[in-house]
Amino acid sequence: MLSYLVVGIILGCLYALTATGLVVTYTTSGIFNFAHGAIGMFMAFTYWQLAVAWHLPWPLAMCLVLFVMAPLMGAVIERGLVRQLYNASLGVTLVVTLGLLLFLLYAADGIWKPTITRNLPTIFPGQFHLFGVVVTWYELMVLIVSVLVAVALRVFFTKTRAGITMRAVVDDRDLTARAGASPARTAQLSWILGASLAALAGILIAGGHLEQLDQFNLTILVISGYGAAVVGRLKSLPLTVGAAILLGILVSYGVGYLPVRLLSNLEPVIPVILLFVALLVLPQGRLRTASFAREVRRVTSLRSSIVLAGLFVLGAWIVSGLISPGNLITLGTAVALGIVFLSLVLLTGYGGQVSLCQMTFAGLGAFMMGKTLGGGSIVGLAAAFALPAAVGAVLAVVVLRLRDIYLALATLAFAYAMDNMFFNRELGFGGILRVGRFAVHSQRAFLVEIAFIFAVCAVGVLALKRGRFGRRLSAVNDSEVACASVGINITAAKVLVFTLSAGMAGVGGALYGGWQGQVGPIDFQMLFSLIVLLLIALGGLDTVAGAFAAALFYALQPTIQQHVHVSNITGLLVGLGAVALGRNQGGIVGQVSDAVDRIRRAWPSRVPGAGVRTGPAIGAIPREEGEVVRIAG
């Protein structure tokens, strides 16, 4: 009974350490650091390297990591990556920090190969009894350190000039500069602090909570801290710590008392559930006002997009006859997953929202396809659209009234929960699920079918963008306040685009399943959703060609890995590329497309009005015939 309480409180302290680190960097730099856990993981491995592999005494190694290496890493990250992001959109900051996560994860995996078991040195061994409960000295140490950190942070942020200035920077960057404090240096200090806190949390978690050092688990454990951070609305430290302790206790009792057979692997899921409850209870965020003017790319006309789509299908048929069976498999994978990537063009490129669970929707699609009427029917394909769409709608309704960052958190948590609760379980794939094909059987015919569906989706997405709904999305992106004041239902527009995108990802997943013949949980794991988002951001978020290029790279990963003898080369590349995106925010294909536009603008008489428009699209709010702008009252 009571011993669960002790375990819970200690677990809560660990959550609190991670969550406060997150909150500190978020409140002082305005950028949510998705790589927080990865920094902690990397530092925990560094600590292992110093204390175990190089036999330094552990206190020295610990001090080196916490007070030299982690601060250095924080400073470098701020200087190299974050400083260019202060005026960037949430999407870009998200992609850059996720890229950092991926990079650190794969780099750690390459440096410390998972061929041997690694354990951190045992510190404070032994235990004592308190009211009949066994408490280890390590647990007591964690408790004391957590309390000390919480108190020290509180004092730092309210009593010292440096701490108060950090809060001032969040309030008003320019005013802080006018008052004589350097915003850049202040933000750097906050990243240094955040990295040290991440390192501390990583080391303490690895030392007491995990059986052995593991790159992925250590990185992902931070998600458990998100729930607590959200309760604190990403800014209140006392609320965050309180929520973290409560969460720890809930998890401890949950693991202890809930039926194990029904809900094994529960520990990672409870915090996710709490995160959703917290999101439900949070009050509505304030509407965004007009954002900065951004470049709006020309959208291909209906006629030429249909022609291009036809050529694409024809090309797929011709190429599929020319290439080797191995390359054919890669191509089919690329086209099928291209639909998943296309769903992100719709959602992120046009809808201005982010999803970190697009592969989860794809997995749900494959699941519906495989389970419906023997696995190869048109009904299955429809179900593959319907279920993810429905799930996406529910998710969107819950989260979309909040600010964008919460959507990213919720979708990441959803992907994580689905990994643990569904895909890996008997209820879900049950190991490996066979998925059939609709109507055709030969490789080549099925490839043409997939290419056809991809082409239809692409034409549809572009038509949507050109039409009334697309203009509405642009308007919502530009200024929610302006939209609300002219009577556009912001939530409806956002939910609809999220639903459509989820459904489209589901169809892509179903076709991907059919192409492979079978799917397993690893095909749709959370990490892949991240890679998909980063790749599409690299390809250019608002072009169909970018989506296909990104999908092609994704499908080529195994091939590239075969030829390059650096472990995780593609993951490292994607991470690095995403990190570099901070400097070049249009993506690679976007650059090409801009260049084409520039050339077109050189002949204005040939293509009237085809140039790049700049400025908020608010002037483009639908004013068509028959549309009545309702005025309240």
Place this chain on the structure above:
Amino acid sequence: MSALQVEPYAPDAGADAPPAAALELRGVHAGYGRVEVLHGIDLVLSRGSVLAVMGPNGAGKTTTLQVIAGLLKPTSGCVHVAGFHVNDVTPEVRARAGVCSIPEARGVFPNLTVNENLRVFTHAGDQPYHVVQERAYSRFPLLGQRRAQLAGTLSGGERQMLSMCRAFTTDPAVLLIDEISMGLAPLIVEELYRVIAQLAAEGIAVLIVEQFASMALKVADYAAIMRLGRISAVGTPADIADALSDAYLGPQA
């Protein structure tokens, strides 16, 4: 001026050269992105004098202040502070060197308490925190009663007082004030202008931007009128009374 580590723009000026103006703009062009807002601004402001810059919306008044504060880089032209070329100096270094700029309506940190606001103000100037507190609360006792309150919960007048505190607690050399009277009760505006007049008497060069002129013209030694990114008239307040109505209403036929 020790914090300002830049070379003087006129190194060959002899001992008998007149002392450099507190603030000088020469042919300043600036803008946002591809849109140029200032088309060549020339201004000179000497120690202890008050210059009121007036003009209709969109004339470039606030942009001029942003250029002087260092928040916006001029595309061409020079900004000199006490004879130092400061085009490439960051706003925080300018602030520490004695350029105090108080923005329109947003001069306080809303999520910090009054005390914490003053604490941040101590980055500029050499006064320790307790002196800053003492000066602020003896000038505006009302703020002293609110010292533990979040600045965001203060009334508009109290907020403007708090942002004004930065002007006399940090001993600046140049003071830039943007639309201080905006939306405030006349009594409070009068009080704030008393503070400005006193600071000028102590030798601070003051630049006031106002859209509505009457109060500013009472304390100003000189006045300038801006229209469409240029200075269209300069003179003593009496000189430019006619030009002022032209600027707002268009020239009389």
